[in-house]
Amino acid sequence: MNTIVESRPVASEITLLRIAAPKIARKHRAGQFVMVRVAEVGERIPLTIADSDPEAGTITIVVQAVGKTTEMLTSLGVGDEILDLAGPLGTPSEVEDFGTVIVVGGGVGTAVSYPTAVALSKAGNSVISIIGGRSQENLFFEDELAAVSTELHVCTDDGSAGRRGLVTDALADVLAATTVDRVLCAGPVVMMEAVAEVTRPYDVPTVASLNPIMVDGTGMCGGCRVSVDGTNYFACLDGPDFDAHLVDFPLLAQRNRAYVDFEAKRREAMQPCAAVSVDVEAAT
Ligand SMILES: Cc1cc2nc3c(=O)[nH]c(=O)nc-3n(C[C@H](O)[C@H](O)[C@H](O)COP(=O)(O)OP(=O)(O)OC[C@H]3O[C@@H](n4cnc5c(N)ncnc54)[C@H](O)[C@@H]3O)c2cc1C
Ligand code: FES
The missing domain is CATH 2.40.30.10 (Translation factors)
Structure with a gap:
C-alpha cells in the first residue's frame, strides 16, 4: 500500500x-x-x-x-x-550535455516533459520548453518549467494563454531562429508525429516518449508493441523513448484505438472495482 x-x-x-x-x-x-x-x-x-x-x-x-x-x-x-x-x-531518457534542447509537451504530456527538462537542465543544456493545450485551463507546470528553461513558449488552441496555435507552430519558429541539438516530445500521438515532421528537414535528433496501451509493463504481454524503423519493440522495456523520425505513428494510433468501444461501455457501467477481462491477444 x-x-x-x-x-x-x-x-x-x-x-x-x-x-x-x-x-x-x-x-x-x-x-x-x-x-x-x-x-x-x-x-x-x-x-x-x-x-x-x-x-x-x-x-x-x-x-x-x-x-x-x-x-x-x-x-x-x-x-x-x-x-x-x-x-x-522503462529505460530512462538519455541525458547528457547535448547543447540546446527543445522539450515539447502537449496536454498531459507535460508531465513527461517536466522531469526530462529538469534532468537536461541539470546536465548543462540550454532547455527551451514548449507546452500546449486546448485552453489556459488545460495547462500546468508553467512556473516549474520556466524555472528550469531558458525560454518557455506557451500555446493554446483558443489563444486564452500564450500564442494562439499548436506547439508545432512555436517549434517551427524556434527551429528557424536557433541552432538546436535535440528535440524531445511527449503528448498525443498525432502531436508527436507532427513534431517529427517539423524537425525532420532540420535533421535534428528527435525523441518521442510513446504512450501505447500497456497491460503488465514488464515485457510479458506484448500489448505495448511499437514499430520503429520496421523493427518491433516493447515500449515498457525498450522505451518509452524512441527515435521519432523512425516511429510508425499511424500503427501506434491504430493500436491505441483497439479498446475504445470496450472502454466506453465500461466507463458507462462505471461499477467501481468491477472485474474486467481484457483480450490481450487482440492487441498484440
Ligand atoms: C509510459 C506511459 C506513461 C503515461 N503517463 C501518463 C501520465 O503521466 N499521466 C496521464 O494522465 N496518463 C499517462 N499515460 C496514459 C494513461 O496510462 C492512460 O490514460 C490510462 O491507462 C487510461 O486508463 P483508464 O482506465 O482511466 O481509461 P481507459 O478506459 O483505459 O481509456 C480511456 C481513453 O484513453 C485512451 N487511452 C488508454 N490508454 C492510453 C494510452 N496509453 N495512451 C493514450 N490514450 C490511452 C483510450 O483509448 C480511451 O479512449 C501514460 C501512458 C504510458 C504508456
Ligand atoms: S506492457 Fe506488456 S509487454 Fe509492455
Whole structure:
C-alpha cells in the first residue's frame, strides 16, 4: 500500500498526486514510469513519474481523468491508499550535455516533459520548453518549467494563454531562429508525429516518449508493441523513448484505438472495482 500525501487539481480534469514510495523515489530517473493498481480488482495503468523526492520518500504523478482507472485515482485524497505501485519502469531518457534542447509537451504530456527538462537542465543544456493545450485551463507546470528553461513558449488552441496555435507552430519558429541539438516530445500521438515532421528537414535528433496501451509493463504481454524503423519493440522495456523520425505513428494510433468501444461501455457501467477481462491477444 502506498499513501497519498498530497492531492490537488493542476488543470481541468488533471490532478497531481504525491505518493509515499521511498524505494521508487530513490531509484527514479527521468523518462521512467510506474504501473499503478488502485484496488484489488482492476487494471494496472502506466503513469509517468513526474517528480521524485528521495529524501521525503515520495513520487509525484499527474493524472488526467480519461476513463475508469484514472477517474478512480483522481477521486482519491490525502491519506487514501493506492494498492500497489510497480516501478520505476522503462529505460530512462538519455541525458547528457547535448547543447540546446527543445522539450515539447502537449496536454498531459507535460508531465513527461517536466522531469526530462529538469534532468537536461541539470546536465548543462540550454532547455527551451514548449507546452500546449486546448485552453489556459488545460495547462500546468508553467512556473516549474520556466524555472528550469531558458525560454518557455506557451500555446493554446483558443489563444486564452500564450500564442494562439499548436506547439508545432512555436517549434517551427524556434527551429528557424536557433541552432538546436535535440528535440524531445511527449503528448498525443498525432502531436508527436507532427513534431517529427517539423524537425525532420532540420535533421535534428528527435525523441518521442510513446504512450501505447500497456497491460503488465514488464515485457510479458506484448500489448505495448511499437514499430520503429520496421523493427518491433516493447515500449515498457525498450522505451518509452524512441527515435521519432523512425516511429510508425499511424500503427501506434491504430493500436491505441483497439479498446475504445470496450472502454466506453465500461466507463458507462462505471461499477467501481468491477472485474474486467481484457483480450490481450487482440492487441498484440
Ligand atoms: C509510459 C506511459 C506513461 C503515461 N503517463 C501518463 C501520465 O503521466 N499521466 C496521464 O494522465 N496518463 C499517462 N499515460 C496514459 C494513461 O496510462 C492512460 O490514460 C490510462 O491507462 C487510461 O486508463 P483508464 O482506465 O482511466 O481509461 P481507459 O478506459 O483505459 O481509456 C480511456 C481513453 O484513453 C485512451 N487511452 C488508454 N490508454 C492510453 C494510452 N496509453 N495512451 C493514450 N490514450 C490511452 C483510450 O483509448 C480511451 O479512449 C501514460 C501512458 C504510458 C504508456
Ligand atoms: S506492457 Fe506488456 S509487454 Fe509492455
